[in-house]
């Protein structure tokens with residue numbers, strides 16, 4: 001069966017290869033596992049809550065309508081960090097394509113987390129489309145402003161946790177030369193390094209990264225992931241490292257920071273302003289590249 005629905009989740013299996021699958025929790029419409037030929041591609045904390053009691057620590061949480069904690073906007077500033085989409089149970093809208101298996105989830109104020117909706121009383125309709133290819137995963141979002149009179153102001157971000165073997169042997173390419181905002185130093189500068197490497201806590205927002213630049217994650221000399229984006233100009237790169245992971249109750253094992261890197265395509269530097277009745281679309285596409293070259297013996 002390529003699509004299986006339970007009360008908590010939807011599981012897609014690729015018709016040509018049953019070892020390729022994706023698990024999507026209805027809570028947050030969170031992809032929490034993506035396996036390619038039995039190999040898990042996403043990092044998920046062993047202490048992640050999958051019961052709807054809090055956002056999932058791992059996989060692909062969805063960030064909407066605000067990235068981080070806002071302090072300036074009258075309504076957005078009332079919401080918790082990263083908004084309300086990851087803390088709301090989405091409606092499963094069904095399957096839209098058999099091959100590649102494709103499903104949709106929807107969220108609107110009537111079904112979103114009621115406590116958070118009171119804090120941000122806006123009209124919107126979100127449609128998330130998840131498409132499982134034999135060698136890729138595509139997650140696409142459409143945001144519609146369903147109000148007849150008010151602008152809709154929001155951020156969007158796919159908070160993608162990639163699973164890697166060793167953070168200290170990991171490089172992220174194609175972000176060089178980009179302007180970034182360092183959330184730890186609270187300053188902006190241009191990244192002059194040819195590739196991004198990791199040896200400490202990292203929390204930066206690369207701005208205006210052209211969609212032509214496919215971001216690549218190279219782990220121990222092997223290119224393991226390619227990330228393509230549409231309409232998502234910013235890319236957050238985050239690794240909590242030792243101390244910050246220790247402070248997060250749902251981050252386990254505590255050495256897990258060595259096996260994860262968040263590369264998060266989004267529209268977060270500026271807000272998107274959508275006129276009444278208008279729609280906005282974006283997607284991320286994750287693919288795995290096979291070993292392209294071997295270490296010289």
Ligand SMILES: O=P(O)(O)OC[C@H]1O[C@@H](O)[C@H](O)[C@@H](O)[C@@H]1O
Nearest residue numbers: 081082159183203204236238264
């Ligand atoms: O703990 P949360 O709310 O899931 O956020 C995790 C991280 O998410 C990243 O996107 C932010 O840049 C970090 O600042 C933040 O710490």
